[in-house]
Structure formats: C-alpha cells, structure tokens
Amino acid sequence: MDYQIISASKDCKARAGEIKTAHGIIKTPIFMPVGTVGSVKGVGVNYLSDDIKAQIILGNTYHLYLRPGIKIIEKAGGIQKFNSWNKPMLTDSGGFQVYSLGKIRKITENGCTFQSHIDGSRHEFTPEKVIDIQRKIGADIIMAFDECTPYPCGYDYAKKSLHITLQWLARCFERFNNTQPVYGYPQSLFPIVQGSVYEDLRIHSCREMIKYNADGYAIGGLSVGEPTQDMYHIINICTDILPTTKPRYLMGVGTPENILEGIERGIDMFDCVMPTRNGRNAMLFTWNGTLNMRNKKWEDDFSPIDPTGTSFVDTLYTKAYLRHLFVSKELLALEIASVHNLAFYLDLVTKARQHIIDGDYTSWKTDVLRNITRKL
C-alpha cells in the first residue's frame, strides 16, 4: 500500500492524498460506508460504485466469522469475490465488539471470549486468530485487535486497557509479519490508538504504535459518548504525533460536522454507521441541514428529496413520496434514504478534498457548518 499527499492545507492539518491498494486508488479524505456482514445495509454494490461513488467499504471480522463463517469466504476466494465489490475493502478487527457486546464477552489475558449474539455459542478471539481470520477474509486494509474503551472510563482502567491493547498489537504484528496474504495481493495492518480521553495515554499509545512503521494508523475509542470538544482535542494530540506520511483513520466517526472537524485536524479516513442507520430511521443529511422524513410537515411537500444532492434518488423522488414510503414501512424507503445519505457523505468528503486542494478548506468548512447542522 502506498500513500501520497497531493496537497496540504497551510492553515490547518488537512491534507488531500491518495492511497494505492491492490483493488484501486482511494482519494482521501474519504468516508468508508460500513458493510458489517459484507453488505452495506440496503444498498447494492451497483449503487455504491456508480451512484454513491464509494471508493472503499468496511466489513467486520467478528460478524463475518460468525456468519457465513471463514470457510465460506475462503471458498469464495475472499470477501471481494464473495460480495462482488471488487474495490478496496477494510475489515475491522472485532475490537469494537469488545466494547459493544460488553455484556456477553470477557477479556482474558490471551484475548477475548465472546458469546455469539446469534446463537449464544462461545468463541475466543486472540490477536493471532484475528489476523488469521482477516488474512482469510482478504480485505486490503486490516485492523489490529484492540479494546475500544467505553465512556466514561476511569484513568486506571483506560491505562490497563491500553496496556492490553499494546500487547495485543505486538502479537498482531508478529503474526502479520510471519504470514502471507491468502489471495496473492498485499494487505496492510493498521494499529489502533487507544487511551480514552487521557492525553498522556494517547501520547504514549501513538508513540508505541509508530514504532511498527505501519502503512496507516487508526484512532479508536472516540465518539463513544465523550464531549465533542474532548474528541477534537484527542484527535489533535494524536495527529501531532502520528507521521504525516501515513494515512490516519478515525474509527466510527461520525456526523458530517465531526468529519469536517476531523479533516481539519489531519484525519484522512472515516467510517460510521450513521448515514445508513439514521437513514433507515428516516433521518436525512443534506447540505441545508438534517430532516426527519417521518415528520408530518413533509406530507404534501412535492419538492425533490434534496435538490442539491448528487444521487439520482435526490431529484427522482419527492419528500412527500419518501415520507409516504417511511410511514408505510416500505423497504424502498430504507434504500432511498441510505443511498441519499451515503451519496451526501461521499459528496461531503469529495468537496472537502477539493477545497483542501484549492487552499480554502477552513473558510469553506465554516460556511458549510452553518448550514448542515440545522434541523429542517
């Protein structure tokens, strides 16, 4: 994997770049739609590539391991053969499930045991196993196994958890460096910075991670409920230390506002369930603000869903019709909203990139934020 900076802002840490992977080039900053089980919920790969213009999507190690199971993915010839998305992919390690499945998992010295949320069966994830699985899934970018700490998180726990994450990281790289890709194209392993909201832990975490000279670095454990300003502060601390020559990935973030603020602080890659999940729950993101499509006020509004949107759904369908679909619980509503939101997110980062190149990112961002944070 290769990363090149095309253009860097003079008045902030934003940069426009290109990541070259075996499955294609990713222009950064980028938003990566989340496709947990190998599918971006409600959105076909044709829409993803042609309409939304997604460049890379996510998969999840834990979910794919449970279902369909790694054997099936291996038999298919890797995840991109399996899901017919023959563009770059990234798999998360299951570290987020250590957090989100907190009630049905247990962290051990060796790794983490989970009780399957599907059938209750017990499974153990170790750093080695997570690397082996991600080798077999075959994403271009794979993630280190970490613990995403909750918020609030006491200092002592955050420190202890970071210690475990760092130990796991060493084991991940050990395994990664001693194994080969299964499908003939290279994979990159990204470490994940942890340390909750504590400056010294984050600094320590970054310094330990850069020793591995990874192809890219992720910042995890944010947007889990901490005040937004704390998140921005921690991002700043991390991007001051992480090498500028490598892509930085802010995991699980976020709102359009979070993304623009993240870009300003030197983040290149984002992923978040928000555009798809909130879309399925009738919330639309637009350049003029957010709207709840279930609200009665759209009942007889026959204007386009989003006249400024880039997706075909934006001008093809009206607000009144989309509201009708949501109220009627029609599946098409979920598809339209997901496609629209993802197209907006990709449009957002595409425009951000252009303004970084044009050299007016911060002023553009300030203007944009005034509008997109409104509630319509």
Added chain:
RNA sequence: GGGGAAGUCGCAUAGCGGCAAUUGCAACAGACUGUAAAUCUGUCCUCUUCGGAGUUCGGUGGUUCGAGUCCACCCUUCCCCA
C-alpha cells in the same frame, strides 16, 4: 315475530366494587457515531406553573363510603331461528 350477544380514550382489545382505566395498532415527536438497530424512547381525554386539577367507559336513573364493573329502563349494533 322468537332467541342470544355486545356497546370502554381514532380502531381493536383488557377490565368482574378502589380506575384517567390494560395491551396492540394507528397518530405525533425525539434519539441513533469502528451496526446484537428496517431499532429504541417519549407523548397519545382536557387544562397545567409538570406538583397536580378537571371531566370520562352508549344514555338516564338507582344501589354503595366508593360504579366501567351491580340493578332498572331506554338507545344502538351484531348473530341465530322464523
């Protein structure tokens, strides 16, 4: 004409002497950040300074400290037999 059943907050339901009254749907609003989420939460008779206050269970009377619940009559539906 004879016999039977039933009327509860938009609809459907629960209720069997202590009830502003169950549940579901509908309606209306809100939440959602590396997806256990096409999910979840709240409101849903009226007014409210959110402490409460005022009117309710087809109608009118009655029994009772107290009635959606018991009694009488009336009104209205539905079913069965002619």
